[in-house]
Amino acid sequence: MTERVAATPGLYPLPDxxxxxxxxxxxxxxxxxxxxxxxxxxxxxxxxxxxxxxDDQLDAGLDRICEGQARWDDMIAHPLTVHDAVETxxxxxYYDNNxxxxxPRVTGELGFSGDVARELExxxxxxxxxxxDADAPLSATLPGPYSLADLATDExxxxxxxxxxxxxxxxxxxxxxxxxxxxxxxxxxxxxxNPPTTGEESTAANAIRTVADATDAEVVVHxxxxxxxxxxxxxxxxxxxxxxxxxDLVTGDRDDTVYNVQEYGATDSLALGLVDGxxxxxxxxxxxxxxxxxxxxxxxxxxxxTTYLTPNTGLFYLPENKYRxxxxxxxxxxxxxx
Amino acid sequence: xxxxxxxNREQFRPTDHPNxxxxxxTVVGSYPKPKWLNRADELVDDPDSKFDADDLAEAxxxxxxxxxxxxxxxxxxxxxxxxxxxxxxxxxxADRIDGYEFNGPVKVWGHNxxxxxxxxxxxxxxxxxxxxxxxxxxxxxxRPVKMPITGPxxxxxxxxxxxxxxxxxxxxxxxxxxxxxxxxxxxxxxxxIQIDEPALATTPEDHxxxxxxxxxxxxxxxxxxxxxxxxCYGDYxxxxxxxxxxxxxEFDVELCNGDYEQIPTFEDPAFEPDLALGVVDAHTxxxxxxxxxxxxxxxxxRVVPPEKLTVSPDCGLKLLPREVAYGKTENMVTAxxxxxxxxxxxxxxxxxxxxxx
Numbered sequence: 001m002t003e004r005v006a007a008t009p010g011l012y013p014l015p016d017x018x019x020x021x022x023x024x025x026x027x028x029x030x031x032x033x034x035x036x037x038x039x040x041x042x043x044x045x046x047x048x049x050x051x052x053x054x055d056d057q058l059d060a061g062l063d064r065i066c067e068g069q070a071r072w073d074d075m076i077a078h079p080l081t082v083h084d085a086v087e088t089x090x091x092x093x094y095y096d097n098n099x100x101x102x103x104p105r106v107t108g109e110l111g112f113s114g115d116v117a118r119e120l121e122x123x124x125x126x127x128x129x130x131x132x133d134a135d136a137p138l139s140a141t142l143p144g145p146y147s148l149a150d151l152a153t154d155e156x157x158x159x160x161x162x163x164x165x166x167x168x169x170x171x172x173x174x175x176x177x178x179x180x181x182x183x184x185x186x187x188x189x190x191x192x193x194n195p196p197t198t199g200e201e202s203t204a205a206n207a208i209r210t211v212a213d214a215t216d217a218e219v220v221v222h223x224x225x226x227x228x229x230x231x232x233x234x235x236x237x238x239x240x241x242x243x244x245x246x247x248d249l250v251t252g253d254r255d256d257t258v259y260n261v262q263e264y265g266a267t268d269s270l271a272l273g274l275v276d277g278x279x280x281x282x283x284x285x286x287x288x289x290x291x292x293x294x295x296x297x298x299x300x301x302x303x304x305x306t307t308y309l310t311p312n313t314g315l316f317y318l319p320e321n322k323y324r325x326x327x328x329x330x331x332x333x334x335x336x337x338x
Numbered sequence: 339x340x341x342x343x344x345x346n347r348e349q350f351r352p353t354d355h356p357n358x359x360x361x362x363x364t365v366v367g368s369y370p371k372p373k374w375l376n377r378a379d380e381l382v383d384d385p386d387s388k389f390d391a392d393d394l395a396e397a398x399x400x401x402x403x404x405x406x407x408x409x410x411x412x413x414x415x416x417x418x419x420x421x422x423x424x425x426x427x428x429x430x431x432a433d434r435i436d437g438y439e440f441n442g443p444v445k446v447w448g449h450n451x452x453x454x455x456x457x458x459x460x461x462x463x464x465x466x467x468x469x470x471x472x473x474x475x476x477x478x479x480x481r482p483v484k485m486p487i488t489g490p491x492x493x494x495x496x497x498x499x500x501x502x503x504x505x506x507x508x509x510x511x512x513x514x515x516x517x518x519x520x521x522x523x524x525x526x527x528x529x530x531i532q533i534d535e536p537a538l539a540t541t542p543e544d545h546x547x548x549x550x551x552x553x554x555x556x557x558x559x560x561x562x563x564x565x566x567x568x569x570c571y572g573d574y575x576x577x578x579x580x581x582x583x584x585x586x587x588e589f590d591v592e593l594c595n596g597d598y599e600q601i602p603t604f605e606d607p608a609f610e611p612d613l614a615l616g617v618v619d620a621h622t623x624x625x626x627x628x629x630x631x632x633x634x635x636x637x638x639x640r641v642v643p644p645e646k647l648t649v650s651p652d653c654g655l656k657l658l659p660r661e662v663a664y665g666k667t668e669n670m671v672t673a674x675x676x677x678x679x680x681x682x683x684x685x686x687x688x689x690x691x692x693x694x695x
Contacts, residue, residue: 023449100447319442
C-alpha cells in the first residue's frame with residue numbers, strides 16, 4: 001500500500017507584512033541583500049516569518065514541514081551567496097523566469113558554512129513551539145549539486161568536474177550538520193533546463209549521491225520545468241542515491257515523464273509535482289487526486305513505497321493568499337486519496 | 339511585412355527645422371517623476387489625509403504638463419508626458435482591462451516586488467486606457483505627442499494565466515483590445531504609437547506570436563499613423579531578420595548599453611523598417627557628452643540612411659535622477675542636430691558613416 005505524503009520543496013513567499021518590513025530594514029539594492037550575518041533586528045524578523053510559515057503548513061495539514069527558506073534572497077543559489085569563499089557578482093536572470101539572483105563567484109575553498117543547518121535548528125524550535133495542535137516532521141531543502149554548480153561561476157577550482165565535486169562535498173558537509181529531518185529535498189531544475197552532456201550523466205548522478213549519502217532521511221531529488229531526458233533519467237534512478245525522484249506533471253510534456261517511468265522503472269518512492277507553483281490558479285482537490293491516479297495507473301510497478309504530492313516548483317512565485325490556498329489544496333488532495 | 343514609414347515620417351519635421359536632413363528625435367516614454375508626485379501618490383491612500391482623488395488628478399495633470407514641457411525644452415521633435423499617470427507598465431493596463439485581478443505582490447529579486455496580476459477570466463475592453471492621457475498631453479504640447487502602450491505579449495506573459503488554455507491565445511485576445519485602443523487614440527488625433535514588448539527579449543523564440551499580435555494591432559490603422567515597436571535588453575540576433583516581416587514602421591532598440599556590439603546583426607540582410615536607435619544609456623547616471631552621442635548616432639547610419647533613422651534614449655529614463663534624464667535628452671537633441679548639419683555639409687559620408695571627417 002502506497003503511502004501518500006503531502007510535502008513541498010520549500011522556497012515560500014514572504015508574508016506581505018514582512019516584505020515591507022524587511023525591505024525597509026535591508027534596502028532594495030544588490031548590496032543590501034542577505035550576506036548571512038544579518039543584524040539582530042532582521043534576524044528577529046526572520047524568526048517571526050519562519051514561525052508563521054511553519055504555522056501555515058501545520059494549519060493546511062501538510063505531512064512534512066519545511067523551513068520556508070524566507071532568507072533565500074537568491075533562491076536556490078542561497079547556500080553559496082552567503083558563503084565566505086564566494087563573492088557575489090552582478091544580478092543575473094534566474095533560469096528563464098522574470099526573477100534575478102546574485103551571480104555567486106566561488107573564489108576560494110568551499111568549507112563548512114552551517115547557515116542552512118542554523119535555519120533548520122530554528123525551524124525545529126518553531127515546530128515545537130507551534131500553536132497548532134497538528135504535528136508533522138521536518139523536511140529540509142537544499143539545491144542539488146548539479147543545479148548549484150550550474151548557477152554559480154567557478155573562479156577557484158578550474159575545471160567543471162572538480163567544481164561539481166567541490167559543490168557536492170560542500171553540500172554533503174552542510175547536510176551532515178542538519179538536525180533531525182524526515183526528508184531532504186534536493187532541488188535540481190538544471191537537470192531539465194541545462195542537462196549534462198551525453199556521457200556526463202553519471203558524473204551528475206554521482207555528485208547527487210555524495211549529498212544523498214550524507215543523511216539517513218528520505219532523499220527526494222526534485223526536478224521540474226519539464227521531463228528529464230531518458231538516458232539521464234535512467235542514470236538518476238540507478239545512481240543518484242535518491243529514495244524518490246521528483247517529477248513535474250505540470251509543465252512540459254507529462255507523457256514523456258510517464259514514458260521514462262514505464263521504460264526505465266523508478267525509485268522506490270516518487271514525488272509528483274501536481275500543483276503549479278507558478279500560477280495563481282488553484283487546482284481542485286479532485287484534480288490533484290485524479291492526477292495522482294492517472295499517473296499511478298500508467299506505470300507498471302505495483303505501488304511505490306511513498307508517493308509525495310508536491311507543487312512542481314517552490315512557491316515564492318505566488319502572492320501570499322494563493323500560496324496558502326495551494327498548501328491547503330495539496331493537503332486536501334492527499335487526504336482524499338488516503 | 340513592413341508598413342510605410344516614408345508615408346508618415348515627414349509630419350513630425352518641425353516647421354522651423356534647421357537642417358535639410360531630418361533624424362527624428364523622440365523618447366521611449368517613461369521619465370523620472372517629480373518627488374512631490376510620488377508623495378502625492380502615497381498621500382491619497384492615507385486615510386488621515388485630506389488629499390483626495392481629485393487632488394491627485396490635479397497633481398497628475400500638473401506633472402504631465404511639466405514633463406511634456408520639459409521634453410519640448412530639450413528640443414525633441416516628438417514628446418511624451420513621461421507616463422506621469424502610470425504606476426507600472428503592466429499594472430496600469432491590467433487595472434483597466436476586464437478579466438484581470440490583483441492578488442498581491444510577488445518577488446522579482448531581493449526585496450523588489452511587482453503586483454503581478456492574474457487573468458481570471460476572458461479579457462474584455464471596458465473604459466479607454468489612454469485617450470484622456472493623450473487628449474491632455476496633446477492639448478498642452480506644441481510638438482506631436484507619441485503614445486507608448488505596453489504590448490499584448492508582455493501584458494499576457496507578465497501575468498498569471500488562469501483563464502486561457504494557452505498564454506498565446508490570451509495574447510491574441512489582448513492584441514484585439516490593443517487594436518481597439520489604438521483606433522480610439524487615432525480617432526482622438528494620435529499619429530505616433532509605440533508598442534512596448536520587453537517580454538520578447540526574454541523569450542525570443544516567441545517572435546512569431548508577437549508578429550501575429552502585431553497584425554491584429556495594426557488592422558485597419560491608416561498609413562499616416564506611425565507604429566513603432568520597442569524591445570529592450572536582448573539578443574537581437576534571435577529575432578532578426580524576422581522583425582523585417584513585422585507590420586511596423588519603426589523598430590526601437592537598446593544598443594548603447596551594449597556599446598553597439600550588436601549593430602552588425604542588422605546590417606545583413608537590409609533593415610526594412612525605420613531604425614529607432616538608443617544613443618544614451620538609460621542605466622548610467624552620467625550624462626554622455628555631445629561628441630560621444632554623435633559617434634553613437636553614426637552607428638545607426640551603418641544600418642539605415644538618415645531618412646530612415648530615428649534617435650532616442652535606450653529605454654525609459656524613469657530610474658535616473660531627473661536632472662540626469664534631462665541632461666541626456668538635451669545632449670541627445672544637440673548631437674542629432676549637429677550630425678544632420680554635418681551630413682548636409684558632406685562632412686559625414688552616409689555610406690561610410692564611421693570614417694573620419
